Amino acid sequence: MLRSSRPSIRPSLLSSPTTSSTCTPNSTSPTQPNSSSHSHRIAPSSPGPPSSPAPYRTVISLLLSSSSLTCAASPFNLMTLPSLVRLRPPVRFGCRSPGDSFMRLRLRLVRYMMFMWGVACSTCIVKRVLETDARKMFDEMPERNIATWNAYISNAVLDCRPLNAVAAFVEFRRREGWEPNSITFCAFLNACSDASLLQLGRQLHGFVIRSGFEANVSVSNGLIDFYGKCREVESSEVVFHGICEPNGVSWCSMVAAFVQNDEDEKACVVFLRARKEGIKPTDFMVSSVLSACAGFAGLELGRSVQALAVKACVEENIFVGSALVDMYGKCGSIEDSERAFNEMPERNLITWNAMIGGYAHQGHADMAIALFEEMTSDSVKVVPNYVTLVCVLSACSRSGSVKVGMEIFESMRGRYGIEPGAEHYACVVDMLGRAGKIEHAYEFIKKMPIRPTVSVWGALLGACRVYGKPELGKIAADNLFELDPKDSGNHVLLSNMFAAAGRWEEANLVRKEMKDVGIKKGAGCSWISVKNTVHVFQAKDTFHERNSEIQAMLAKLRREMKAAGYIPDTNFALYDLEEEEKITEVWFHSEKIALAFGLISIPPGVPIRITKNLRICGDCHSAIKFISGIVGREIIVRDNNRFHRFRDYQCSCRDYW
Numbered sequence: 001m002l003r004s005s006r007p008s009i010r011p012s013l014l015s016s017p018t019t020s021s022t023c024t025p026n027s028t029s030p031t032q033p034n035s036s037s038h039s040h041r042i043a044p045s046s047p048g049p050p051s052s053p054a055p056y057r058t059v060i061s062l063l064l065s066s067s068s069l070t071c072a073a074s075p076f077n078l079m080t081l082p083s084l085v086r087l088r089p090p091v092r093f094g095c096r097s098p099g100d101s102f103m104r105l106r107l108r109l110v111r112y113m114m115f116m117w118g119v120a121c122s123t124c125i126v127k128r129v130l131e132t133d134a135r136k137m138f139d140e141m142p143e144r145n146i147a148t149w150n151a152y153i154s155n156a157v158l159d160c161r162p163l164n165a166v167a168a169f170v171e172f173r174r175r176e177g178w179e180p181n182s183i184t185f186c187a188f189l190n191a192c193s194d195a196s197l198l199q200l201g202r203q204l205h206g207f208v209i210r211s212g213f214e215a216n217v218s219v220s221n222g223l224i225d226f227y228g229k230c231r232e233v234e235s236s237e238v239v240f241h242g243i244c245e246p247n248g249v250s251w252c253s254m255v256a257a258f259v260q261n262d263e264d265e266k267a268c269v270v271f272l273r274a275r276k277e278g279i280k281p282t283d284f285m286v287s288s289v290l291s292a293c294a295g296f297a298g299l300e301l302g303r304s305v306q307a308l309a310v311k312a313c314v315e316e317n318i319f320v321g322s323a324l325v326d327m328y329g330k331c332g333s334i335e336d337s338e339r340a341f342n343e344m345p346e347r348n349l350i351t352w353n354a355m356i357g358g359y360a361h362q363g364h365a366d367m368a369i370a371l372f373e374e375m376t377s378d379s380v381k382v383v384p385n386y387v388t389l390v391c392v393l394s395a396c397s398r399s400g401s402v403k404v405g406m407e408i409f410e411s412m413r414g415r416y417g418i419e420p421g422a423e424h425y426a427c428v429v430d431m432l433g434r435a436g437k438i439e440h441a442y443e444f445i446k447k448m449p450i451r452p453t454v455s456v457w458g459a460l461l462g463a464c465r466v467y468g469k470p471e472l473g474k475i476a477a478d479n480l481f482e483l484d485p486k487d488s489g490n491h492v493l494l495s496n497m498f499a500a501a502g503r504w505e506e507a508n509l510v511r512k513e514m515k516d517v518g519i520k521k522g523a524g525c526s527w528i529s530v531k532n533t534v535h536v537f538q539a540k541d542t543f544h545e546r547n548s549e550i551q552a553m554l555a556k557l558r559r560e561m562k563a564a565g566y567i568p569d570t571n572f573a574l575y576d577l578e579e580e581e582k583i584t585e586v587w588f589h590s591e592k593i594a595l596a597f598g599l600i601s602i603p604p605g606v607p608i609r610i611t612k613n614l615r616i617c618g619d620c621h622s623a624i625k626f627i628s629g630i631v632g633r634e635i636i637v638r639d640n641n642r643f644h645r646f647r648d649y650q651c652s653c654r655d656y657w
Contacts, residue, residue, distance in 0.1 A: 146178050153187045157194065165191035166200065179211070182218045189222040193229040201226050214242070221249045228257025251277075252285045259288050264295035271305075281308055283317040290323035297611045297638055299331040300529065318344070322351040329358020332609065332636045332643045349382055356391040361643050363653050365399030368392055369408075384416055386423075393427035397434060398642055398653070405431050426455035433463025438472055454483050461490065462615075465497040470506075473497050488519050526590040526612040530601045537593040544597065553596040557627055558587065566626045568619055586619045591637060595624060599631060607634040615639050625649050 138144070138152050149172045156165035169188050172178060180188075185208055192201035205223060213219045220243050227235040236257040243250055251274035258267035271289040275281070286309045293302035306324055309315040315324075321344040328337035337358045344351060352375045359368035372392050375382045389412055396405030409428055412418045425448055432441035441460055445452050457479045464473030477494040484490065491514045498507035514520075527536040535544065544550060568586050591612050598608035616639040628635050629649035637644045645652035 146181060146184070149178065150181070150183045150187060153184065153191070157187055157190045160194070162191035162195040162197075166195075166197070182213060182216050185213060185216075185219045186222040189219075189226040193226045196230055198230045198232065201230065215244065217243060217245070217247055217250065221247075221253050224250065224253040224257055228253070228260050231261060233257050233261040233263060248274075248279050248282060248285075251279050252282060252288065255285060255288045255292070259292050259295070262295065264292040264298075267292035268298065268301060281312045281314070283314040283320050286312070286314055287317075287319045287323040290320070290327045294323075294327040294330040297331050297609070298529070299328075299333060299609065300532070302327045302331060316345055318346055318348055318351065322348065322354050325351055325358065326354035329354060329361060332362070332638055332645065334358055334362050334364070347382075349385060349388070352382055353385075353387050353391055356388065356395065360391050360395035360398060362645070363395070363398040363642060365395040365401045365404070368395035369401075369404060384418070386418060386421060389416070389418055389420075390423045390427060393424060393431065397427050397431035400431075400435055402431055402435050402437070422450065422453040422455060425450070426453065426459050429456050430459035430463070433459055434466075436463075436467055438463055438467055438469050442472055442475075452479065454480060454487075457483070458490070461493055461497075465493055465500070468497075468501055470497055470501050470503065485517075486519060488514065491519060524590060524612070524614045526594040526610055528594045528598050528608070528610050530598070535594070535597060537590045537597070539590050539593075540588045541590065541593055546597065546600065549600050550593060550596045553600050554587070554592065557596065557599075557630070560630050561623065561626045564626060564630060566623065568623075586617070589617060589620050591616060591620045592623060595627065595635065598635075599633070604633070607636055609636045610638070612637065612639045615641050616644065621651065621655075625651055 134155055153165045153168050188204055208214055208219055220239055223239045224236045240254045254270050255267045289305055290302060309320050314320050324340040325337050328340060341355045356368050356371050392408055393405055412420050429441045457476045461473055461476040477490060480490040491510055495507045495510040523538055525536055525538045527534050591610055594610045602608055616637055624635055624646050628646035635646040
């Protein structure tokens with residue numbers, strides 16, 4: 001539309017006789033001799049527009065002095081952008097009123113030329129030239145209004161200078177005395193959220209109320225977003241419920257706030273409420289709720305959201321497509337993730353990371369590495385980032401590809417220019433620990449150039465638990481207690497490690513210490529979704545309404561497994577009990593109860609999907625392998641570490657997890 005409405009902005013049109021007669025105030029016919037027609041005659045031999053801004057400045061000064069703003073625009077159109085951004089006002093006010101000032105003309109032409117030259121070029125120019133030039137122009141302006149200040153503050157936020165934006169707002173209030181409007185408030189809130197300035201944002205919230213803008217929907221949406229990004233989702237809810245008529249942005253912001261704070265179920269509830277209110281789904285809302293579905297493994301809801309995206313014609317949006325790849329990968333449906341990836345018309349780095357991460361969750365290191373090599377090949381040329389290398393190293397860790405993983409880690413700086421961070425070191429420790437190289441992992445930690453984090457020591461402690469290394473495990477646990485003394489998981493893991501080694505006194509001592517300092521163990525649980533209802537089970541759970549059927553199924557499975565040669569691993573009994581009691585203890589773990597419920601509730605042929613908030617124990621892993629072959633069903637278990645896909649007495653992890 002803009003091209004058709006402004007066809008005069010082309011160098012060839014300036015040299016035409018018709019344009020010359022139109023632009024010259026005293027011309028009466030296209031053939032009358034004048035400066036413009038003379039320009040037309042010499043144009044063919046001219047080498048092109050001058051690169052220096054000086055000639056343009058002279059011509060524009062003369063035209064502005066004769067109040068010919070229309071003609072002044074014509075030489076402006078001929079200027080190359082480097083000349084344009086160096087051009088300075090020939091006079092303080094060259095026009096009759098400040099509204100027609102030279103700066104306004106200049107900015108208008110810059111904006112149009114940026115549009116004509118395309119997004120890629122304009123982005124580069126804005127980052128390197130125009131932002132600096134805009135700041136200089138702002139400093140040179142003799143007087144400013146609220147629109148000017150809003151533009152300056154917003155530009156600082158977009159330029160990743162939130163503290164400058166805050167300082168500009170303070171100056172705007174103290175020096176100019178202007179009253180902010182909704183745009184000012186929203187820009188300031190963006191600055192506070194980018195810099196995590198929670199207290200300052202709270203003060204602004206009070207100022208918003210005092211200024212009478214609390215009923216403004218745009219400002220309220222900004223507050224929802226601000227509190228969500230500052231991890232104060234309860235405050236986001238309060239603001240949201242205070243909006244009389246929330247619009248689509250309000251609902252989107254609330255969904256995103258819940259997702260950012262790991263409240264995935266609430267995000268989905270808000271999304272469903274928005275649909276009942278008749279809110280049309282946008283690409284932003286759909287991608288946010290897909291991220292929520294990925295967070296709690298809501299595969300069926302995710303499929304419904306994808307259908308809604310197709311209906312709303314946003315399924316080809318790159319952010320929606322990337323969210324689909326991520327959602328299916330985290331829900332264990334790697335085939336659907338691949339399909340979504342292959343159907344995307346274009347992909348960005350997030351898309352590639354999501355697909356590599358999906359393979360990593362499944363332990364498909366070969367496919368993750370192959371995709372990584374394709375991504376960095378000459379035909380694709382996508383530059384990996386910090387997250388990409390975390391995904392690749394994680395895939396190597398979960399598949400036991402130690403040699404390949406170490407090669408990638410050691411080439412991070414030289415080949416990809418990425419400095420290894422805590423997550424990369426944790427992946428290497430986990431990779432070495434899973435492979436049984438516990439001592440090597442400990443030596444690697446001691447040589448780290450950065451201080452080991454909770455994830456690093458946690459990876460070592462988990463490996464010590466699996467391979468029965470209580471001495472090194474105690475060292476890892478002591479460091480974890482120092483870094484995060486209130487985390488019950490570290491204490492429980494240490495206690496379980498001692499229990500598995502038969503060191504019951506030490507196991508009980510750890511539990512006593514937990515009780516003495518007031519640390520409560522988080523309950524382990526498993527859940528399964530049946531007919532849009534989530535059913536949650538804990539160990540030895542007997543409170544479900546279909547408990548009698550569940551117990552009957554468990555007894556039936558126990559008999560058939562015993563006949564097939566299954567022997568319970570009582571090392572995973574966490575208390576010092578008699579052998580028979582240990583067998584009973586491990587048999588009623590939450591994942592087995594959830595599986596029994598799935599077998600009586602989900603029709604044959606449909607995969608049974610179970611999610612567990614802790615790592616699946618070794619006995620349950622062995623038992624579910626047996627059960628998958630006995631009942632002839634596909635069983636997918638997602639624990640807090642990875643996916644396990646059981647089928648025909650086998651697991652996709654190949655007993656390496």
